[in-house]
Amino acid sequence: xxxxxxxxxxxxxxxxxxxxxxxxxxxxxxxxxxxxxxxxxxxxxxxxxxxxxxxxxxxxxxxxxxxxxxxxxxxxxxxxxxxxxxxxxxxxxxxxxxxxxxxxxxxxxxxxxxxxxxxxxxxxxxxxxxxxxxxxxxxxxxxxxxxxxxxxxxxxxxxxxxxxxxxxxxxxxxxxxxxxxxxxxxxxxxxxxxxxxxxxxxx
Amino acid sequence: xxxxxxxxxxxxxxxxxxxxxxxxxxxxxxxxxxxxxxxxxxxxxxxxxxxxxxxxxxxxxxxxxxxxxxxxxxxxxxxxxxxxxxxxxxxxxxxxxxxxxxxxxxxxxxxxxxxxxxxxxxxxxxxxxxxxxxxxxxxxxxxxxxxxxxxxxxxxxxxxxxxxxxxxxxxxxxxxxxxxxxxxxxxxxxxxxxxxxxxxxxxxxxxxxxxxxxxxxxxxxxxxxxxxxxxxxxxxxxxxxxxxxxxxxxxxxxxxxxxxxxxxxxxxxxxxxxxxxxxxxxxxxxxxxxx
Numbered sequence: 001x002x003x004x005x006x007x008x009x010x011x012x013x014x015x016x017x018x019x020x021x022x023x024x025x026x027x028x029x030x031x032x033x034x035x036x037x038x039x040x041x042x043x044x045x046x047x048x049x050x051x052x053x054x055x056x057x058x059x060x061x062x063x064x065x066x067x068x069x070x071x072x073x074x075x076x077x078x079x080x081x082x083x084x085x086x087x088x089x090x091x092x093x094x095x096x097x098x099x100x101x102x103x104x105x106x107x108x109x110x111x112x113x114x115x116x117x118x119x120x121x122x123x124x125x126x127x128x129x130x131x132x133x134x135x136x137x138x139x140x141x142x143x144x145x146x147x148x149x150x151x152x153x154x155x156x157x158x159x160x161x162x163x164x165x166x167x168x169x170x171x172x173x174x175x176x177x178x179x180x181x182x183x184x185x186x187x188x189x190x191x192x193x194x195x196x197x198x199x200x201x202x203x
Numbered sequence: 204x205x206x207x208x209x210x211x212x213x214x215x216x217x218x219x220x221x222x223x224x225x226x227x228x229x230x231x232x233x234x235x236x237x238x239x240x241x242x243x244x245x246x247x248x249x250x251x252x253x254x255x256x257x258x259x260x261x262x263x264x265x266x267x268x269x270x271x272x273x274x275x276x277x278x279x280x281x282x283x284x285x286x287x288x289x290x291x292x293x294x295x296x297x298x299x300x301x302x303x304x305x306x307x308x309x310x311x312x313x314x315x316x317x318x319x320x321x322x323x324x325x326x327x328x329x330x331x332x333x334x335x336x337x338x339x340x341x342x343x344x345x346x347x348x349x350x351x352x353x354x355x356x357x358x359x360x361x362x363x364x365x366x367x368x369x370x371x372x373x374x375x376x377x378x379x380x381x382x383x384x385x386x387x388x389x390x391x392x393x394x395x396x397x398x399x400x401x402x403x404x405x406x407x408x409x410x411x412x413x414x415x416x417x418x419x420x421x422x423x424x425x426x427x428x429x430x431x432x433x434x435x436x437x438x439x440x441x442x443x444x445x446x447x448x449x450x451x452x453x454x455x456x457x458x459x460x461x462x463x464x465x466x467x468x469x470x471x472x473x474x475x476x477x478x479x480x481x482x483x484x485x486x487x488x489x490x491x492x493x494x
Contacts, residue, residue, distance in 0.1 A: 026250075028248055031247060031248050032244070032248060035243075035244050035247050035248070039235075039240060039243065039244070040232060040234060040235075041232070043233070043234070043235045043239075043240075044232035044233050044234070047233040047235075048230075048233065053233070053235065053236075056233075056235070057235050057236070057239035057243070060235065060239075060243055061239070061242065061243040061246055061247075061252075064243055064246065064247040065246055065247065065250070065251075065252060067247070068247055068250040069250065134226040134229065135226065135229065135230045135231065137226065138223060138226040138227050138230055139230065141223060142227075153227070157224050157227050157228065158227060158228070158230070182215070185216065185220050185223070185224065186217075186220060188220065188223045188224075188227075189216070189217060189219040189220030189221075189222070189223045189224075190219065191223075192219055192222065192223035192226065193219035193222075193223075
Protein backbone atom coordinates (compact mmCIF):
# COMPACT_ATOMS: atom_id res chain seq x y z
CA UNK A 1 0.00 0.00 0.00
CA UNK A 2 2.84 2.35 0.69
CA UNK A 3 3.76 2.83 -2.94
CA UNK A 4 4.59 6.49 -3.18
CA UNK A 5 7.25 7.10 -0.56
CA UNK A 6 6.95 10.84 -0.18
CA UNK A 7 6.73 11.32 3.57
CA UNK A 8 5.13 14.54 4.68
CA UNK A 9 6.36 16.76 7.51
CA UNK A 10 7.03 15.34 10.97
CA UNK A 11 3.79 16.49 12.53
CA UNK A 12 1.91 15.92 9.30
CA UNK A 13 0.86 12.62 7.83
CA UNK A 14 3.32 9.96 6.75
CA UNK A 15 0.80 8.12 4.61
CA UNK A 16 1.49 8.12 0.93
CA UNK A 17 -0.93 9.22 -1.74
CA UNK A 18 -1.86 5.65 -2.65
CA UNK A 19 -2.90 4.93 0.90
CA UNK A 20 -4.86 8.12 1.07
CA UNK A 21 -6.63 7.22 -2.14
CA UNK A 22 -7.46 3.87 -0.52
CA UNK A 23 -8.84 5.74 2.47
CA UNK A 24 -11.01 7.77 0.16
CA UNK A 25 -12.33 4.55 -1.33
CA UNK A 26 -12.80 3.10 2.18
CA UNK A 27 -10.46 0.17 1.62
CA UNK A 28 -10.07 -1.61 4.98
CA UNK A 29 -6.28 -1.77 5.07
CA UNK A 30 -6.01 1.90 4.10
CA UNK A 31 -8.56 2.87 6.72
CA UNK A 32 -6.62 0.89 9.29
CA UNK A 33 -3.38 2.63 8.38
CA UNK A 34 -5.14 5.96 8.53
CA UNK A 35 -6.59 5.13 11.95
CA UNK A 36 -3.20 4.04 13.29
CA UNK A 37 -1.67 7.21 11.93
CA UNK A 38 -4.03 9.59 13.66
CA UNK A 39 -5.70 7.85 16.59
CA UNK A 40 -3.08 8.47 19.27
CA UNK A 41 -2.55 11.97 18.09
CA UNK A 42 -6.24 12.85 18.12
CA UNK A 43 -6.84 11.13 21.40
CA UNK A 44 -3.83 12.80 23.01
CA UNK A 45 -4.91 16.19 21.80
CA UNK A 46 -8.43 15.67 23.12
CA UNK A 47 -7.31 14.33 26.46
CA UNK A 48 -5.07 17.31 27.11
CA UNK A 49 -7.73 19.68 25.87
CA UNK A 50 -10.60 18.18 27.82
CA UNK A 51 -8.63 16.77 30.79
CA UNK A 52 -10.86 13.74 30.87
CA UNK A 53 -9.75 10.43 29.39
CA UNK A 54 -13.18 8.84 29.10
CA UNK A 55 -14.55 11.85 27.34
CA UNK A 56 -11.52 12.07 25.10
CA UNK A 57 -12.03 8.44 24.10
CA UNK A 58 -15.69 9.05 23.34
CA UNK A 59 -15.00 12.13 21.28
CA UNK A 60 -12.13 10.48 19.45
CA UNK A 61 -14.47 7.75 18.35
CA UNK A 62 -17.07 10.33 17.33
CA UNK A 63 -14.48 12.21 15.33
CA UNK A 64 -13.35 9.09 13.53
CA UNK A 65 -16.91 8.18 12.66
CA UNK A 66 -17.36 11.64 11.19
CA UNK A 67 -14.16 11.19 9.25
CA UNK A 68 -15.45 7.90 7.92
CA UNK A 69 -18.70 9.50 6.79
CA UNK A 70 -16.92 12.29 4.93
CA UNK A 71 -13.87 10.42 3.76
CA UNK A 72 -14.96 10.13 0.12
CA UNK A 73 -14.20 13.82 -0.23
CA UNK A 74 -10.65 13.46 1.05
CA UNK A 75 -8.07 14.88 -1.34
CA UNK A 76 -5.23 12.29 -1.56
CA UNK A 77 -2.93 14.93 -2.99
CA UNK A 78 -2.92 16.93 0.22
CA UNK A 79 -1.82 16.31 3.78
CA UNK A 80 -5.02 15.31 5.58
CA UNK A 81 -3.83 16.53 9.01
CA UNK A 82 -5.63 19.85 8.76
CA UNK A 83 -8.81 18.16 7.59
CA UNK A 84 -8.64 15.63 10.43
CA UNK A 85 -8.19 18.34 13.04
CA UNK A 86 -10.99 20.38 11.54
CA UNK A 87 -13.29 17.41 12.11
CA UNK A 88 -11.91 17.00 15.63
CA UNK A 89 -12.44 20.68 16.44
CA UNK A 90 -16.00 20.49 15.13
CA UNK A 91 -16.65 17.43 17.24
CA UNK A 92 -15.37 19.16 20.35
CA UNK A 93 -17.35 22.28 19.67
CA UNK A 94 -20.50 20.33 19.12
CA UNK A 95 -19.85 18.67 22.43
CA UNK A 96 -19.26 21.99 24.16
CA UNK A 97 -22.57 23.20 22.87
CA UNK A 98 -24.38 20.02 23.82
CA UNK A 99 -26.57 19.56 26.83
CA UNK A 100 -24.32 16.81 28.05
CA UNK A 101 -21.36 19.18 28.36
CA UNK A 102 -23.44 21.77 30.16
CA UNK A 103 -24.76 19.26 32.65
CA UNK A 104 -21.28 17.79 33.07
CA UNK A 105 -19.92 21.26 33.75
CA UNK A 106 -22.59 21.83 36.35
CA UNK A 107 -21.86 18.51 37.98
CA UNK A 108 -18.18 19.25 38.00
CA UNK A 109 -18.72 22.62 39.57
CA UNK A 110 -20.94 21.25 42.27
CA UNK A 111 -19.42 17.91 43.01
CA UNK A 112 -15.74 17.82 42.30
CA UNK A 113 -12.73 19.97 41.59
CA UNK A 114 -12.39 20.68 37.89
CA UNK A 115 -8.65 20.26 37.76
CA UNK A 116 -8.02 16.64 36.96
CA UNK A 117 -4.44 15.48 36.39
CA UNK A 118 -3.83 13.87 33.07
CA UNK A 119 -3.73 10.14 33.48
CA UNK A 120 -1.51 7.80 31.57
CA UNK A 121 1.21 10.32 30.91
CA UNK A 122 3.90 7.74 30.63
CA UNK A 123 7.25 9.46 30.21
CA UNK A 124 9.99 7.78 28.29
CA UNK A 125 12.71 6.17 30.30
CA UNK A 126 15.36 8.76 29.52
CA UNK A 127 13.40 11.75 30.73
CA UNK A 128 14.89 13.40 33.74
CA UNK A 129 13.09 13.91 37.01
CA UNK A 130 12.98 17.62 36.38
CA UNK A 131 11.23 17.05 33.10
CA UNK A 132 8.64 14.98 34.92
CA UNK A 133 8.06 17.87 37.28
CA UNK A 134 7.80 20.28 34.40
CA UNK A 135 5.33 18.02 32.62
CA UNK A 136 3.20 17.93 35.74
CA UNK A 137 3.38 21.70 36.13
CA UNK A 138 2.58 22.40 32.50
CA UNK A 139 -0.44 20.13 32.78
CA UNK A 140 -1.64 22.13 35.76
CA UNK A 141 -0.89 25.39 33.97
CA UNK A 142 -2.88 24.23 30.95
CA UNK A 143 -5.72 23.33 33.27
CA UNK A 144 -5.88 26.92 34.45
CA UNK A 145 -6.53 28.19 30.93
CA UNK A 146 -9.86 28.44 29.20
CA UNK A 147 -10.74 25.73 26.72
CA UNK A 148 -10.26 28.17 23.85
CA UNK A 149 -6.78 29.11 25.08
CA UNK A 150 -5.84 25.47 25.48
CA UNK A 151 -7.20 24.70 22.04
CA UNK A 152 -5.10 27.25 20.21
CA UNK A 153 -1.94 26.49 22.18
CA UNK A 154 -2.28 22.77 21.57
CA UNK A 155 -2.92 23.24 17.88
CA UNK A 156 0.03 25.57 17.44
CA UNK A 157 2.57 24.26 19.93
CA UNK A 158 1.66 20.65 20.57
CA UNK A 159 0.38 19.61 17.18
CA UNK A 160 2.69 22.14 15.54
CA UNK A 161 0.17 23.20 12.96
CA UNK A 162 0.82 26.29 10.88
CA UNK A 163 -0.92 29.58 11.58
CA UNK A 164 -2.69 29.45 8.25
CA UNK A 165 -3.91 25.92 8.89
CA UNK A 166 -5.17 26.81 12.36
CA UNK A 167 -6.81 29.93 10.96
CA UNK A 168 -8.69 27.81 8.46
CA UNK A 169 -9.71 25.31 11.13
CA UNK A 170 -10.98 27.96 13.52
CA UNK A 171 -12.50 30.15 10.82
CA UNK A 172 -10.31 33.07 11.81
CA UNK A 173 -7.92 35.34 10.00
CA UNK A 174 -4.25 34.44 10.46
CA UNK A 175 -3.64 37.69 12.30
CA UNK A 176 -6.45 36.89 14.72
CA UNK A 177 -4.89 33.48 15.32
CA UNK A 178 -1.53 35.09 16.07
CA UNK A 179 -3.10 37.52 18.50
CA UNK A 180 -5.22 34.91 20.22
CA UNK A 181 -2.27 32.55 20.40
CA UNK A 182 0.00 35.25 21.77
CA UNK A 183 -2.45 36.11 24.53
CA UNK A 184 -2.98 32.44 25.35
CA UNK A 185 0.76 31.84 25.58
CA UNK A 186 1.11 34.85 27.87
CA UNK A 187 -1.49 33.37 30.17
CA UNK A 188 0.11 29.97 30.00
CA UNK A 189 3.51 31.45 30.81
CA UNK A 190 2.12 33.34 33.78
CA UNK A 191 0.33 30.27 35.10
CA UNK A 192 3.40 28.11 34.55
CA UNK A 193 5.64 30.56 36.42
CA UNK A 194 3.19 30.92 39.29
CA UNK A 195 2.86 27.16 39.71
CA UNK A 196 6.56 26.64 39.40
CA UNK A 197 7.30 29.27 42.04
CA UNK A 198 4.70 27.74 44.29
CA UNK A 199 6.11 24.29 43.74
CA UNK A 200 9.71 25.24 44.47
CA UNK A 201 9.62 25.46 48.31
CA UNK A 202 7.90 22.10 48.49
CA UNK A 203 10.88 20.27 47.08
CA UNK B 204 5.06 24.77 12.79
CA UNK B 205 6.89 26.42 9.94
CA UNK B 206 10.41 27.70 10.44
CA UNK B 207 9.21 31.26 9.85
CA UNK B 208 6.51 30.93 12.48
CA UNK B 209 8.98 29.44 14.91
CA UNK B 210 11.52 32.19 14.30
CA UNK B 211 9.00 34.98 14.65
CA UNK B 212 7.56 33.62 17.83
CA UNK B 213 10.83 32.62 19.44
CA UNK B 214 11.96 36.22 19.27
CA UNK B 215 8.86 37.52 20.98
CA UNK B 216 8.29 35.20 23.92
CA UNK B 217 9.18 36.12 27.46
CA UNK B 218 11.32 33.73 29.46
CA UNK B 219 8.47 32.04 31.33
CA UNK B 220 6.45 31.74 28.14
CA UNK B 221 9.35 30.10 26.31
CA UNK B 222 9.90 27.81 29.26
CA UNK B 223 6.24 26.84 29.35
CA UNK B 224 6.20 26.08 25.64
CA UNK B 225 9.31 23.96 25.96
CA UNK B 226 7.69 22.00 28.77
CA UNK B 227 4.59 21.60 26.64
CA UNK B 228 6.61 20.30 23.72
CA UNK B 229 8.24 17.72 26.00
CA UNK B 230 4.97 16.67 27.57
CA UNK B 231 4.28 13.02 26.78
CA UNK B 232 1.21 12.34 24.71
CA UNK B 233 -1.51 10.69 26.81
CA UNK B 234 -2.66 7.31 25.57
CA UNK B 235 -6.09 5.82 25.58
CA UNK B 236 -6.97 2.40 26.91
CA UNK B 237 -6.52 -0.49 24.53
CA UNK B 238 -10.20 -1.29 24.82
CA UNK B 239 -11.25 2.20 23.72
CA UNK B 240 -8.79 2.11 20.88
CA UNK B 241 -10.07 -1.23 19.63
CA UNK B 242 -13.67 -0.11 19.82
CA UNK B 243 -12.92 3.11 18.01
CA UNK B 244 -11.02 1.25 15.34
CA UNK B 245 -13.86 -1.20 14.79
CA UNK B 246 -16.31 1.67 14.56
CA UNK B 247 -14.09 3.54 12.14
CA UNK B 248 -13.51 0.58 9.88
CA UNK B 249 -17.20 -0.31 9.75
CA UNK B 250 -18.47 3.25 9.74
CA UNK B 251 -20.96 2.33 12.45
CA UNK B 252 -20.89 3.18 16.15
CA UNK B 253 -19.94 0.22 18.28
CA UNK B 254 -22.46 -1.97 20.06
CA UNK B 255 -23.64 -1.17 23.55
CA UNK B 256 -20.40 -2.10 25.26
CA UNK B 257 -18.32 0.43 23.33
CA UNK B 258 -17.70 4.02 24.27
CA UNK B 259 -20.94 5.91 24.14
CA UNK B 260 -21.29 8.82 21.79
CA UNK B 261 -20.63 12.09 23.56
CA UNK B 262 -22.37 14.10 20.88
CA UNK B 263 -25.76 12.57 20.38
CA UNK B 264 -28.26 15.38 20.06
CA UNK B 265 -26.77 17.41 17.24
CA UNK B 266 -27.51 17.15 13.54
CA UNK B 267 -24.83 15.99 11.12
CA UNK B 268 -22.83 18.63 9.38
CA UNK B 269 -20.60 18.36 6.40
CA UNK B 270 -17.54 19.32 8.38
CA UNK B 271 -15.86 16.08 7.38
CA UNK B 272 -15.79 17.45 3.88
CA UNK B 273 -13.66 20.33 5.12
CA UNK B 274 -16.38 22.52 6.57
CA UNK B 275 -15.38 25.18 9.01
CA UNK B 276 -16.06 24.69 12.68
CA UNK B 277 -18.87 26.60 14.26
CA UNK B 278 -17.58 29.73 15.93
CA UNK B 279 -18.32 29.36 19.59
CA UNK B 280 -18.58 33.07 20.21
CA UNK B 281 -21.22 33.45 17.55
CA UNK B 282 -23.41 30.62 18.81
CA UNK B 283 -24.95 31.73 22.02
CA UNK B 284 -26.78 29.57 24.44
CA UNK B 285 -30.43 30.22 25.12
CA UNK B 286 -29.64 32.18 28.24
CA UNK B 287 -27.28 34.58 26.49
CA UNK B 288 -29.71 35.01 23.61
CA UNK B 289 -32.53 35.92 25.95
CA UNK B 290 -30.46 38.14 28.23
CA UNK B 291 -30.27 41.19 25.91
CA UNK B 292 -33.96 40.88 25.21
CA UNK B 293 -34.76 40.71 28.92
CA UNK B 294 -32.50 43.68 29.60
CA UNK B 295 -34.11 45.68 26.82
CA UNK B 296 -37.53 44.76 28.14
CA UNK B 297 -36.59 45.78 31.66
CA UNK B 298 -35.24 49.10 30.40
CA UNK B 299 -38.37 49.67 28.36
CA UNK B 300 -40.61 48.91 31.34
CA UNK B 301 -38.60 51.17 33.64
CA UNK B 302 -38.42 53.93 31.05
CA UNK B 303 -42.15 53.69 30.45
CA UNK B 304 -42.89 53.74 34.14
CA UNK B 305 -40.53 56.65 34.67
CA UNK B 306 -41.88 58.42 31.61
CA UNK B 307 -45.42 58.11 32.87
CA UNK B 308 -44.65 59.75 36.18
CA UNK B 309 -46.04 63.29 36.28
CA UNK B 310 -43.61 66.11 36.76
CA UNK B 311 -46.26 68.72 37.58
CA UNK B 312 -49.27 69.02 39.78
CA UNK B 313 -52.40 71.08 39.97
CA UNK B 314 -52.40 73.82 42.57
CA UNK B 315 -54.88 76.54 43.55
CA UNK B 316 -54.04 80.06 42.38
CA UNK B 317 -57.21 81.86 43.44
CA UNK B 318 -60.39 81.07 45.33
CA UNK B 319 -63.58 83.05 45.75
CA UNK B 320 -65.86 81.89 48.59
CA UNK B 321 -63.82 78.77 49.37
CA UNK B 322 -66.51 77.12 51.46
CA UNK B 323 -68.48 76.61 48.28
CA UNK B 324 -65.72 74.88 46.41
CA UNK B 325 -65.61 71.12 46.42
CA UNK B 326 -62.42 69.45 45.32
CA UNK B 327 -59.83 67.00 46.50
CA UNK B 328 -57.20 69.18 48.09
CA UNK B 329 -55.35 69.43 51.36
CA UNK B 330 -57.09 72.79 51.90
CA UNK B 331 -59.00 75.15 49.64
CA UNK B 332 -56.45 77.92 49.84
CA UNK B 333 -54.08 79.53 47.39
CA UNK B 334 -51.07 77.34 46.79
CA UNK B 335 -52.74 74.12 47.90
CA UNK B 336 -52.10 71.09 45.72
CA UNK B 337 -55.19 69.60 44.12
CA UNK B 338 -55.69 65.93 43.31
CA UNK B 339 -57.38 64.74 40.17
CA UNK B 340 -61.09 64.12 40.51
CA UNK B 341 -64.45 65.86 40.69
CA UNK B 342 -64.45 69.61 41.15
CA UNK B 343 -67.48 71.74 41.85
CA UNK B 344 -68.21 75.38 42.58
CA UNK B 345 -71.29 76.51 44.44
CA UNK B 346 -73.28 79.64 43.53
CA UNK B 347 -70.98 82.64 44.11
CA UNK B 348 -67.86 80.49 44.38
CA UNK B 349 -64.96 80.42 41.95
CA UNK B 350 -61.72 78.56 41.90
CA UNK B 351 -58.66 79.00 39.79
CA UNK B 352 -56.10 76.23 39.28
CA UNK B 353 -52.79 75.96 37.52
CA UNK B 354 -51.01 72.89 36.22
CA UNK B 355 -47.28 73.41 36.68
CA UNK B 356 -46.16 76.10 34.30
CA UNK B 357 -48.44 74.95 31.50
CA UNK B 358 -52.06 75.80 32.02
CA UNK B 359 -54.21 78.04 34.20
CA UNK B 360 -57.96 77.40 34.39
CA UNK B 361 -60.74 79.29 36.17
CA UNK B 362 -64.04 77.68 37.05
CA UNK B 363 -66.91 80.10 37.44
CA UNK B 364 -69.80 79.64 39.91
CA UNK B 365 -72.09 76.65 39.59
CA UNK B 366 -69.67 74.63 37.53
CA UNK B 367 -68.91 70.95 37.81
CA UNK B 368 -66.01 69.16 36.14
CA UNK B 369 -63.72 66.20 36.48
CA UNK B 370 -60.10 67.22 36.67
CA UNK B 371 -57.52 64.87 35.09
CA UNK B 372 -54.28 63.89 36.73
CA UNK B 373 -51.20 65.71 35.43
CA UNK B 374 -49.66 64.33 32.23
CA UNK B 375 -46.70 61.95 32.42
CA UNK B 376 -43.12 63.01 31.92
CA UNK B 377 -42.68 61.40 28.50
CA UNK B 378 -45.70 59.20 27.93
CA UNK B 379 -49.36 59.22 28.81
CA UNK B 380 -49.65 62.82 27.74
CA UNK B 381 -53.28 63.08 26.71
CA UNK B 382 -55.51 64.65 29.32
CA UNK B 383 -59.28 65.11 29.34
CA UNK B 384 -61.28 67.57 31.37
CA UNK B 385 -64.92 66.53 31.54
CA UNK B 386 -67.19 69.54 31.95
CA UNK B 387 -70.62 68.55 33.20
CA UNK B 388 -71.94 72.06 33.66
CA UNK B 389 -70.83 75.67 34.04
CA UNK B 390 -68.00 77.71 32.54
CA UNK B 391 -64.28 77.21 32.46
CA UNK B 392 -61.75 79.71 31.15
CA UNK B 393 -58.19 78.69 30.45
CA UNK B 394 -54.87 79.94 29.13
CA UNK B 395 -51.43 78.60 28.47
CA UNK B 396 -49.90 82.04 28.71
CA UNK B 397 -49.33 82.20 24.98
CA UNK B 398 -47.13 79.10 24.89
CA UNK B 399 -47.90 75.74 23.34
CA UNK B 400 -49.20 73.28 25.89
CA UNK B 401 -46.71 70.48 25.31
CA UNK B 402 -49.38 67.84 25.86
CA UNK B 403 -52.81 67.14 24.45
CA UNK B 404 -55.68 68.67 26.38
CA UNK B 405 -59.24 67.79 25.55
CA UNK B 406 -62.50 69.05 26.92
CA UNK B 407 -65.44 66.69 26.80
CA UNK B 408 -69.07 67.66 27.26
CA UNK B 409 -72.22 65.82 26.30
CA UNK B 410 -72.38 67.67 23.01
CA UNK B 411 -68.79 68.08 21.93
CA UNK B 412 -65.16 67.23 22.19
CA UNK B 413 -62.69 70.10 21.94
CA UNK B 414 -59.02 69.42 21.46
CA UNK B 415 -56.86 72.39 22.26
CA UNK B 416 -53.49 73.10 20.80
CA UNK B 417 -53.35 76.55 22.34
CA UNK B 418 -53.71 78.97 24.09
CA UNK B 419 -56.56 81.06 25.62
CA UNK B 420 -60.02 79.62 25.52
CA UNK B 421 -63.29 79.00 27.33
CA UNK B 422 -65.67 76.09 27.41
CA UNK B 423 -69.26 76.44 28.59
CA UNK B 424 -72.01 74.01 29.23
CA UNK B 425 -75.38 75.67 29.61
CA UNK B 426 -79.08 74.94 29.22
CA UNK B 427 -78.74 75.46 25.48
CA UNK B 428 -75.84 73.17 24.88
CA UNK B 429 -72.05 73.36 24.85
CA UNK B 430 -69.92 76.19 23.56
CA UNK B 431 -66.24 76.73 22.93
CA UNK B 432 -64.78 80.24 22.76
CA UNK B 433 -61.31 80.85 21.41
CA UNK B 434 -59.18 83.91 22.02
CA UNK B 435 -55.95 82.74 20.48
CA UNK B 436 -54.37 79.56 19.18
CA UNK B 437 -56.42 76.76 17.70
CA UNK B 438 -59.13 74.36 18.78
CA UNK B 439 -60.60 71.49 16.92
CA UNK B 440 -64.18 70.86 17.94
CA UNK B 441 -66.02 67.66 17.10
CA UNK B 442 -69.78 67.37 17.40
CA UNK B 443 -70.80 64.22 19.19
CA UNK B 444 -74.10 63.95 17.32
CA UNK B 445 -72.71 63.94 13.80
CA UNK B 446 -68.99 63.44 14.30
CA UNK B 447 -68.35 66.56 12.22
CA UNK B 448 -65.16 68.43 13.12
CA UNK B 449 -64.48 72.13 12.83
CA UNK B 450 -61.20 73.94 13.40
CA UNK B 451 -61.98 77.24 15.05
CA UNK B 452 -60.32 80.52 14.27
CA UNK B 453 -59.23 82.95 17.03
CA UNK B 454 -61.94 85.23 18.51
CA UNK B 455 -64.75 82.92 17.50
CA UNK B 456 -67.31 80.90 19.43
CA UNK B 457 -68.97 77.65 18.44
CA UNK B 458 -72.20 76.71 20.16
CA UNK B 459 -73.53 73.21 19.68
CA UNK B 460 -77.13 72.95 20.66
CA UNK B 461 -78.52 70.14 22.74
CA UNK B 462 -81.44 69.70 20.39
CA UNK B 463 -79.23 69.17 17.38
CA UNK B 464 -79.92 72.42 15.61
CA UNK B 465 -77.25 73.21 13.03
CA UNK B 466 -74.71 75.87 13.97
CA UNK B 467 -71.49 77.43 12.77
CA UNK B 468 -68.61 79.25 14.52
CA UNK B 469 -69.34 82.97 14.96
CA UNK B 470 -67.53 85.95 16.51
CA UNK B 471 -67.27 85.99 20.31
CA UNK B 472 -69.41 88.53 22.18
CA UNK B 473 -68.10 91.45 24.20
CA UNK B 474 -68.41 89.76 27.58
CA UNK B 475 -66.54 86.71 26.40
CA UNK B 476 -63.91 88.90 24.77
CA UNK B 477 -63.34 90.78 28.01
CA UNK B 478 -63.04 87.66 30.15
CA UNK B 479 -60.77 85.92 27.66
CA UNK B 480 -58.62 89.03 27.41
CA UNK B 481 -58.27 89.14 31.19
CA UNK B 482 -57.40 85.47 31.28
CA UNK B 483 -54.84 85.89 28.55
CA UNK B 484 -53.27 88.95 30.12
CA UNK B 485 -53.02 87.24 33.47
CA UNK B 486 -50.78 84.61 31.93
CA UNK B 487 -49.32 81.94 34.14
CA UNK B 488 -48.40 82.37 37.77
CA UNK B 489 -45.18 81.25 39.45
CA UNK B 490 -45.25 77.71 40.74
CA UNK B 491 -45.13 77.64 44.55
CA UNK B 492 -41.75 76.47 45.77
CA UNK B 493 -40.07 76.96 42.40
CA UNK B 494 -37.15 79.37 42.08
